[in-house]
Amino acid sequence: EGERFQQTYTRHNEIIQTLPKHRGRTGGVWQYMGFWFSSDVLKGLLLIQDRHFIPKSTDIFVATCPKSGTTWLKALIFATVNRTLFDFADHPLLTNSPHDLVPYLDRLICQEEFVSRIRDQPAPRIFATHFPYTLLPDNVRDSGCRFVYVCRDPKDILVSGWHFIHKLRDISPVSMQDAVSSFSKGVVEYGPFWDHMLSYKKASMSAPEKILFLTYEELTKDPIVQVKRLAEFVGMPFSVKEVTDGVVEKIVRLCSFENLQNLEVNKNVNSIQENYKNPDFFRKGEVGDWKNHLSPDMAAVIDEITEEKLKSEGINF
Numbered sequence: 001e002g003e004r005f006q007q008t009y010t011r012h013n014e015i016i017q018t019l020p021k022h023r024g025r026t027g028g029v030w031q032y033m034g035f036w037f038s039s040d041v042l043k044g045l046l047l048i049q050d051r052h053f054i055p056k057s058t059d060i061f062v063a064t065c066p067k068s069g070t071t072w073l074k075a076l077i078f079a080t081v082n083r084t085l086f087d088f089a090d091h092p093l094l095t096n097s098p099h100d101l102v103p104y105l106d107r108l109i110c111q112e113e114f115v116s117r118i119r120d121q122p123a124p125r126i127f128a129t130h131f132p133y134t135l136l137p138d139n140v141r142d143s144g145c146r147f148v149y150v151c152r153d154p155k156d157i158l159v160s161g162w163h164f165i166h167k168l169r170d171i172s173p174v175s176m177q178d179a180v181s182s183f184s185k186g187v188v189e190y191g192p193f194w195d196h197m198l199s200y201k202k203a204s205m206s207a208p209e210k211i212l213f214l215t216y217e218e219l220t221k222d223p224i225v226q227v228k229r230l231a232e233f234v235g236m237p238f239s240v241k242e243v244t245d246g247v248v249e250k251i252v253r254l255c256s257f258e259n260l261q262n263l264e265v266n267k268n269v270n271s272i273q274e275n276y277k278n279p280d281f282f283r284k285g286e287v288g289d290w291k292n293h294l295s296p297d298m299a300a301v302i303d304e305i306t307e308e309k310l311k312s313e314g315i316n317f
């Protein structure tokens with residue numbers, strides 16, 4: 001196993017020399033198969049493409065562009081799928097970050113001990129990824145596993161990401177104008193947003209039983225309806241008794257921004273991802289906060305790209 005890792009790492013070293021590079025403030029990104037990745041994440045992607053990750057048909061993936069509501073979805077899926085295992089008064093989400101309960105494959109796949117730990121984990125295993133659907137290898141896409149994609153207004157993603165990068169250590173301030181410019185060009189980690197979103201949107205249109213496409217906005221508007229959709233999608237619909245017992249409401253409340261943000265674990269504890277702290281994942285949790293940060297001109301730049309991209313793909317939301 002170690003030797004196979006090494007082969008991919010050698011390939012990574014060779015490939016990365018040949019890729020277009022953008023030296024950003026957070027260590028640089030490289031363009032690979034149309035998307036921009038940091039060096040670490042590219043390593044993870046190559047490992048997945050080289051089939052170091054062995055998927056199971058029962059696996060569930062939370063797929064998102066960063067800052068789309070990944071933390072929320074991780075919590076909702078974990079609570080929904082495991083609802084018969086835990087008491088709401090003594091729930092793992094009360095003492096663990098959603099990021100520790102639903103690990104990101106993208107970086108952790110580089111750790112051999114992670115790979116062996118997940119091998120025998122009971123089904124259904126739940127993972128998160130920010131990789132675009134089209135870059136995942138056939139063995140993952142055709143494994144029968146399911147994906148839940150969360151999409152969000154790119155203006156809110158951009159603003160959320162702008163706040164987030166300033167929480168990283170050692171970073172000089174980035175102007176909003178520069179952030180809009182990089183985002184529009186797609187030169188941000190896992191960008192361009194539009195191609196990312198379309199990779200899942202198109203796949204969900206041709207295989208709705210495999211890919212559920214949700215939006216942060218509809219989750220905010222009616223979380224009860226969306227959690228019921230989620231449960232059905234993963235093949236675990238709520239029974240009439242569960243609905244009358246208020247189980248859906250309990251899940252929604254447990255995973256709400258207000259509840260999670262105020263838990264000790266999410267207020268003070270460092271995340272498994274070395275640069276981030278758990279509180280960094282909870283900022284405002286609102287739809288449309290971009291209005292407080294983007295000028296009408298900046299917003300128009302983003303909206304025009306969205307419109308153009310959707311029109312050229314013939315997709316309506």
Ligand code: A3P
Binds near residue numbers: 070
């Ligand atoms: P804001 O910065 O707009 O507040 P991700 O989890 O993909 O990194 O996305 C983070 C965004 O989701 C942040 O948006 C964060 O506040 C919001 N968020 C985190 N937990 C949430 C929850 N339980 N409900 C709603 N939004 C949540």
